[in-house]
Amino acid sequence: SQQGEEDPQALSIQEGENATMNCSYKTSINNLQWYRQNSGRGLVHLILIRSNEREKHSGRLRVTLDTSKKSSSLLITASRAADTASYFCATASSNSGYSTLTFGKGTMLLVSP
């Protein structure tokens, strides 16, 4: 079963606006990661937040993590057309001593010029 679930499934905004995507999960985690996938390509890692962190920034990206609510959000500020992609959250949990990632179904972001 999927650990992470993104919301919304699709988001359409204009260039310059901010985009916020949310992720909810069900069980305890070691860390939560966000990935980006352009159409027809592999996933690219964006940012990782550990379970003991509440907020993290990377360029125009801001990620928050609320372990009490089992949720995370990804904020992209001042969006650009090039940000058009699918965004996935992935939760890391230990299985037999090895941590594997469980991905959500993703949010499709469309940024119009």
Next chain:
Amino acid sequence: DAGITQSPRHKVTETGTPVTLRCHQTENHRYMYWYRQDPGHGLRLIHYSYGVKDTDKGEVSDGYSVSRSKTEDFLLTLESATSSQTSVYFCAISESTGAGYEQYFGPGTRLTVT
């Protein structure tokens, strides 16, 4: 794509035939993973490897087997392909697991089983 190649990139095969997909890395990372991506399901883990000859099952391992005889190569085999295995397959690698390591993904293999 972080020194990860997948072959073939596209394949069309018939139901019942065996298929092997190859993932090759030049990063010398210990951990390798195979995922499938389907509309409405996101990415799901098929198998992973935590070292040469060390592998384990993921969420959707039925109908798939893997082998890793060298650090750089991780093979995914469909012993007898079925139409339900039509999908895009991604290989990923990571330096380690645990609290601080991201995965790097290959470009994907689009497999169609007719």
